[in-house]
Amino acid sequence: MMMQRHREPEARQEDADKPRPECAKAPKRDTRKHFALLAGPLVFLFAGLLACFFAPGSAQAQQLVVTEAWVRATVSGQTATGAFMKLTAQAPLALVAVRSAISPRAELHEMRHENDVMTMRRVERLPLKRSETTLLAPGGLHIMLMELAAPLRAGDVVELTLVVEDENARRTEYPLRATVRALDAPQP
Amino acid sequence: MKHAFLCLCFLLLTACEAQTPGVSRPAGEKPLFLGTEVTDPAFSPDFRLKDAEGRTHALADWHGKVVMLFFGYASCPDICPTTLFRAAQVMKLLGDDAKRVQTLFVTLDPMRDTPDVLREYTRIFHPDFLGLYTTQEETPRLARAFRLFFRINPGETPQSYTVDHGVNTYLYDPGGKLRLLIPHESPPEALATDIRTLLR
Numbered sequence: 001m002m003m004q005r006h007r008e009p010e011a012r013q014e015d016a017d018k019p020r021p022e023c024a025k026a027p028k029r030d031t032r033k034h035f036a037l038l039a040g041p042l043v044f045l046f047a048g049l050l051a052c053f054f055a056p057g058s059a060q061a062q063q064l065v066v067t068e069a070w071v072r073a074t075v076s077g078q079t080a081t082g083a084f085m086k087l088t089a090q091a092p093l094a095l096v097a098v099r100s101a102i103s104p105r106a107e108l109h110e111m112r113h114e115n116d117v118m119t120m121r122r123v124e125r126l127p128l129k130r131s132e133t134t135l136l137a138p139g140g141l142h143i144m145l146m147e148l149a150a151p152l153r154a155g156d157v158v159e160l161t162l163v164v165e166d167e168n169a170r171r172t173e174y175p176l177r178a179t180v181r182a183l184d185a186p187q188p
Numbered sequence: 189m190k191h192a193f194l195c196l197c198f199l200l201l202t203a204c205e206a207q208t209p210g211v212s213r214p215a216g217e218k219p220l221f222l223g224t225e226v227t228d229p230a231f232s233p234d235f236r237l238k239d240a241e242g243r244t245h246a247l248a249d250w251h252g253k254v255v256m257l258f259f260g261y262a263s264c265p266d267i268c269p270t271t272l273f274r275a276a277q278v279m280k281l282l283g284d285d286a287k288r289v290q291t292l293f294v295t296l297d298p299m300r301d302t303p304d305v306l307r308e309y310t311r312i313f314h315p316d317f318l319g320l321y322t323t324q325e326e327t328p329r330l331a332r333a334f335r336l337f338f339r340i341n342p343g344e345t346p347q348s349y350t351v352d353h354g355v356n357t358y359l360y361d362p363g364g365k366l367r368l369l370i371p372h373e374s375p376p377e378a379l380a381t382d383i384r385t386l387l388r
């Protein structure tokens with residue numbers, strides 16, 4: 001299952017330690033309410049799905065689907081952490097930048113572990129092949145959120161924006177929400 | 189002549205078989221470890237490092253205990269948290285023996301890992317874990333003493349650098365001698381087994 005209706009932040013916090021599939025763009029609120037009144041939870045879920053694909057403001061269908069976005073919690077004074085997620089492109093795309101209000105410096109990084117050494121490098125541009133899922137996961141690619149001003153606690157929700165370029169160098173921004181998971185939570 | 193040659197071959201073969209590891213060893217022979225044994229007798233670094241409270245520590249502080257030591261930095265997105273998480277699992281697996289183990293997390297990033305960060309970061313994983321540091325100038329020398337790969341990659345701003353580093357865990361026996369290097373991918377059960385062997 002790829003997607004699920006967008007959840008309220010309060011609901012998300014209740015089971016924050018479980019990775020939650022979600023779509024990159026928030027569905028329109030009143031559409032949701034309307035359908036819910038008409039036909040109950042099943043249609044409600046379906047409406048959410050539709051709203052994900054045809055989010056308000058985007059003329060074409062959603063070209064990037066983001067699921068299971070999470071960020072590792074930090075302790076007071078810690079200035080950097082990693083954000084992880086699954087990216088599935090519906091067309092050939094490239095992730096070219098990341099922005100977040102909580103970090104003046106959000107970068108795409110790649111971690112490698114070879115010959116008992118861990119190295120980390122910045123990745124300027126991450127090509128996303130059509131219909132392929134790219135993993136940003138511990139031990140590999142991740143979004144590094146640096147120069148954090150405040151600690152991130154488990155259950156918090158972090159807003160991120162992915163800047164994606166299509167084949168015609170046209171840029172689209174995908175806002176998304178990532179749940180903060182405990183620093184000592186086992187790797188998902 | 190030909191006969192004698194065959195006989196020699198047979199003798200050599202049986203001699204080889206007796207040496208095969210895994211075959212029952214005579215009592216008194218050194219124990220088998222799952223981690224990599226340190227064979228160079230000159231490689232057993234001691235240190236003088238500070239904890240978050242400003243106390244200076246050396247290996248002798250934990251005489252009689254197994255010391256499990258590794259390097260890292262709090263801003264590390266995953267290798268360091270998994271190493272600490274594994275160390276906490278090892279403590280759980282050890283049960284009562286965990287009292288005879290001291291886990292040390294040594295930061296390679298004393299500029300960003302202030303004493304307060306170090307204290308809170310290590311305690312999240314286990315209340316007995318101790319975070320240690322030295323000065324920025326001294327850190328590369330410390331890494332060299334541990335034959336540890338260590339490199340700072342400058343970022344675009346003074347605060348956004350990253351640190352490349354070796355990820356082995358160092359195990360000292362209760363006498364304070366460095367005995368084993370444990371790779372990052374070893375499971376907690378293997379570490380617990382090796383620690384129990386060192387405690388015996």
Ligand SMILES: [Cu+2]
Binds near residue numbers: 110142144265
């Ligand atoms: Cu990174």
